[in-house]
Amino acid sequence: MIETDIDLQPHNTLAISARSAHFARVRSLDELREALVFARAKKLPILPLGGGSNIVLTGDFPGLVIQVDLRGLSLQAEANSHSIEAAAGENWHQLVMTTVNNGIGGLENLSLIPGKIGAAPIQNIGAYGVELCDRFMSLQAMEIATGELHDFGKDDCDFAYRDSVFKGRLRDQYIITQVNLQLPQEWLPRVDYPALQQYIVGHNWEIDSLTPIQVAQAVIDIRSSKLPLPDEIPNAGSFFKNPVVDTDLYQSLKAEHPDLVAYAAGEHWKLAAGWLIDRAGWRGLRRRAVGVHERQALVLINPGRGAGGELVQLAQDIAEDIHTKFGVYLEPEPRFYP
Numbered sequence: 001m002i003e004t005d006i007d008l009q010p011h012n013t014l015a016i017s018a019r020s021a022h023f024a025r026v027r028s029l030d031e032l033r034e035a036l037v038f039a040r041a042k043k044l045p046i047l048p049l050g051g052g053s054n055i056v057l058t059g060d061f062p063g064l065v066i067q068v069d070l071r072g073l074s075l076q077a078e079a080n081s082h083s084i085e086a087a088a089g090e091n092w093h094q095l096v097m098t099t100v101n102n103g104i105g106g107l108e109n110l111s112l113i114p115g116k117i118g119a120a121p122i123q124n125i126g127a128y129g130v131e132l133c134d135r136f137m138s139l140q141a142m143e144i145a146t147g148e149l150h151d152f153g154k155d156d157c158d159f160a161y162r163d164s165v166f167k168g169r170l171r172d173q174y175i176i177t178q179v180n181l182q183l184p185q186e187w188l189p190r191v192d193y194p195a196l197q198q199y200i201v202g203h204n205w206e207i208d209s210l211t212p213i214q215v216a217q218a219v220i221d222i223r224s225s226k227l228p229l230p231d232e233i234p235n236a237g238s239f240f241k242n243p244v245v246d247t248d249l250y251q252s253l254k255a256e257h258p259d260l261v262a263y264a265a266g267e268h269w270k271l272a273a274g275w276l277i278d279r280a281g282w283r284g285l286r287r288r289a290v291g292v293h294e295r296q297a298l299v300l301i302n303p304g305r306g307a308g309g310e311l312v313q314l315a316q317d318i319a320e321d322i323h324t325k326f327g328v329y330l331e332p333e334p335r336f337y338p
């Protein structure tokens with residue numbers, strides 16, 4: 001079951017060339033437990049892998065990559081909601097399509113996000129005004145140290161903007177095996193996001209008669225026009241989180257750059273990282289195998305399918321430049337390994 005010296009290039013959407021000392025594709029909880037026993041016996045670090053769309057391989061991985069390929073999906077209508085139980089290895093976008101094709105709303109804003117269901121809670125995926133935590137009920141995860149299964153409710157997960165307990169206090173301690181969602185029976189479209197509104201107005205759609213599948217189609221069309229497909233131009237989506245700053249910094253930046261793109265976030269302001277990178281002149285830049293996408297400055301690309309070092313250097317240079325020019329720290333969104 002455990003393979004050795006495996007090429008990870010086909011397993012990450014940045015197409016970074018790197019090797020893993022060991023690799024296991026697990027299709028059952030027993031196989032997952034066995035893989036953990038193997039890693040423990042050899043004292044190997046573990047990289048739980050979904051679709052590889054939110055990782056940056058900075059070099060060869062000296063441990064065990066566990067590709068979580070647990071399958072199973074159930075959708076049930078209840079009195080006031082639809083409940084979904086999905087195994088970690090199911091594809092996220094296919095789940096969204098299964099719901100909207102059945103007339104069930106709630107996930108449509110999260111259409112076309114690459115990756116597997118098991119990774120969705122890790123960074124609390126979000127898009128177009130909706131986050132996973134808005135639809136989340138609970139999850140089941142296997143403790144890496146013991147192989148025991150534990151249940152986590154919403155409060156246990158500390159969800160925040162592109163963040164959860166699994167990136168913080170419980171980092172590297174659990175492998176998510178199942179995610180349970182709850183979607184409301186009475187659906188209300190969430191289309192306040194400017195790009196979505198423009199699309200709906202442009203198509204002469206009435207907000208009152210929108211269907212989940214229409215909103216999904218709008219999101220798919222908007223995303224397809226803006227984001228490069230990883231199969232064509234290797235990338236990991238947004239490379240940096242949108243930085244959250246206090247009102248003083250926001251106001252001084254806005255005074256200097258009246259066209260600054262920013263959104264109120266409670267008492268703080270979330271700045272559009274893509275705008276900062278674009279304004280600093282990085283959009284469209286190419287440096288050997290890597291670069292910055294020409295239409296979307298937040299997306300770093302690896303068209304030359306090079307090693308991770310070049311991309312990491314580019315990301316560092318961009319972050320330093322943004323700090324120098326705007327006094328703002330950019331934090332990468334994907335996780336770096338090893």
Ligand SMILES: Cc1cc2nc3c(=O)[nH]c(=O)nc-3n(C[C@H](O)[C@H](O)[C@H](O)COP(=O)(O)OP(=O)(O)OC[C@H]3O[C@@H](n4cnc5c(N)ncnc54)[C@H](O)[C@@H]3O)c2cc1C
Pocket residue numbers: 013047048049050051052053054055068088113114115116117118119120122123124125126127174175176177227228229230235236237238335
């Ligand atoms: C073109 C593009 C567009 C994107 N758009 C968005 C977007 O709009 N919004 C958004 O939030 N994200 C977006 N992303 C990022 C990415 O798709 C999501 O973060 C997704 O949830 C990652 O899923 P994955 O299966 O590929 O995870 P992977 O890249 O395989 O893993 C990501 C992290 O989760 C861990 N992990 C994976 N599976 C498990 C598991 N079962 N248990 C424990 N840990 C696990 C990994 O170890 C790693 O640390 C985009 C990426 C791309 C390439």
